[in-house]
Amino acid sequence: MNIKLKLTIVSFLQLFVWGAWLTTLASYGFGFKQWSGAEFGIVFSTLGLGSIIMPPISGIIADKYLNLEKLYGIHHILYGVILLFLPAIDSPSTFFWVLLIGMMFYMPTLSLSNSLSYAVLKKFNFNVIKDYPPIRVWGTIGFIVAMWCTNIFSNVNPPFSFGIGIGKTIASITNMPVECNQFYIASFFAFALGIFSFTLPKIEPTKDESTNKTLSQIFGLDAFKLFKQSKMAMFFVFSMFLGAALQLTNMYGETYIHDFKNVPEYANTFVVKSANIVLSISQISETIFILAIPFFLRRYGIKKVMLFSLIAWVFRFGFFAYGDPIGSLWMIIMSNIVYGLAFDFFNISGSLFVETTTDSKIRSSAQGLFMMMTNGFGAILGSLGSGFLIDTYFTTPEGKDWHNIWLTFAIYALIITVAFAVLFKHKHDPKDVEAFNH
Structure with a gap:
């Protein structure tokens, strides 16, 4: 083959x-x-x-x-x-x-x-x-x-x-x-x-210097010294908060749409029966937006591209808050479309930011730290935090108050967006785009 x-x-x-x-x-x-x-x-x-x-x-x-x-x-x-x-x-x-x-x-x-x-x-x-x-x-x-x-x-x-x-x-x-x-x-x-x-094909264990790494290097602990730099510390903290946002849609998107079955006028709609199919628009959008990243990076730079991602998360949650399977179906569709921008723009540009601003000796560890903050600590924050909030404030005997759940998540994303715009300092350098292209 x-x-x-x-x-x-x-x-x-x-x-x-x-x-x-x-x-x-x-x-x-x-x-x-x-x-x-x-x-x-x-x-x-x-x-x-x-x-x-x-x-x-x-x-x-x-x-x-x-x-x-x-x-x-x-x-x-x-x-x-x-x-x-x-x-x-x-x-x-x-x-x-x-x-x-x-x-x-x-x-x-x-x-x-x-x-x-x-x-x-x-x-x-x-x-x-x-x-x-x-x-x-x-x-x-x-x-x-x-x-x-x-x-x-x-x-x-x-x-x-x-x-x-x-x-x-x-x-x-x-x-x-x-x-x-x-x-x-x-x-x-x-x-x-x-x-x-x-x-x-067989890919045998390597015998190079990577096999002689210390435990600190293996677990990416060397990269934690980057927290001494205010810009890098700010970046990793925001990566964690965005990792939490990503988990919210993975966790609740399907059950949110599925719960419209409890409203008689929506119960037999294609959207309710096909919640996962509707949500797959998010992944389709992802494949499209990833192709647009080079253009946006060249035109706007890394910080603005990441900021576009944060703004997209606000719309992702906001559209869900006001959408429904009939009259406002377009909002559910738009929420899934902007997901591609929200997910791709921060992950790709964030990875590029790490690649172009860290020393080559700890670059792999820094990339691992970026993934640890988003998929690790961010995922835990989003999972445990959202579960507590929904149980405490948005669950009644009649069910879950999805409108206010998504609205709360949108406000959360908006606060992060404003804070990122104000606190994260990074000047656009055309060399960053060259690094992306090569």
């Missing part, structure tokens, strides 16, 4: 096995399992904990002991095993510990998949800058397809009739309710990806 085709399959399945359950976990927890907001927040914090704990350990193993493609495959097989246990668990505390183990296997693969693709492309003398982006975009497509599959095959009232038969067939085989199908779908393809990984 063509090497680039193999890597494309890996990229597609990498996010498919995550997207199959990530955006529907809230509906599963709130609706099917009847967990509280605080309980769900604790469960969702496993993504952040997994992002902090396991990636450095996996890096050590790949550097010193095991072929990268084998380690990658083993991670996915073990992740697939853990997913099989989730449907039988009712207790949120037990679910937390089991999912945490699953996330400790899965979260490192987000970076391992990049490293694997880079190494294979270089081994076969491909141009990484030219050939990797068309491969990586299939990861986002995989996430979109997974969301559609879950909506169609894990829904008691799917938008397309053929989904009922297939969904019930899976449920009968597993002897579990149809709502649990999402975990079985993800598990099956995680096993497939894990096995497929063993067919990839």
Whole structure:
């Protein structure tokens, strides 16, 4: 099989096995399992904990002991095993510990998949800058397809009739309710990806100086000295706050739309039946906005591009606050469209900011710290903080007050936007764009 085709399959399945359950976990927890907001927040914090704990350990193993493609495959097989246990668990505390183990296997693969693709492309003398982006975009497509599959095959009232038969067939085989199908779908393809990984070219452990790093360097602790610089400290703090914002839409977007079923005039609309399909517009938008980043960077510079992202988060939450499946459907659609700008512009320009403002000796650690602040500490802040707020202020016997929930999140994003504009000092340098292009 063509090497680039193999890597494309890996990229597609990498996010498919995550997207199959990530955006529907809230509906599963709130609706099917009847967990509280605080309980769900604790469960969702496993993504952040997994992002902090396991990636450095996996890096050590790949550097010193095991072929990268084998380690990658083993991670996915073990992740697939853990997913099989989730449907039988009712207790949120037990679910937390089991999912945490699953996330400790899965979260490192987000970076391992990049490293694997880079190494294979270089081994076969491909141009990484030219050939990797068309491969990586299939990861986002995989996430979109997974969301559609879950909506169609894990829904008691799917938008397309053929989904009922297939969904019930899976449920009968597993002897579990149809709502649990999402975990079985993800598990099956995680096993497939894990096995497929063993067919990839061998990427043996490196013997260079990276294997002799101190524990401080391995865990990215050297990069923490960047907090002594006010600009870098400010950047990392805002990265954490934005990481929290990202988790809010991953956590609650699907269940927000799904809860419109409690309003009779909305109950049978396509939007309510197809919440995950509607939300997949966000990922489609993401693939488009990422292509616009070079233009915006050249014209406006890194700080303004990041500021555009923050403003987009305000609109993301604000549109959700005032949207509905009929009269204001356009607001829900627009919320999903601006998500692409909100997500891509900060993550890409933020990574570029780190790349162009840190010493080469700690650059990798600094990038790891950036990811730790967004996907690690930011995810935990968003998960636990939002769960507490929703339970305390926005939950009644009639249900959740989604209008004020999203409005509160919009105000949160607006405060961060204003603070960032005032406090974060960075002058545009055209060399930053050159670094992006090369």
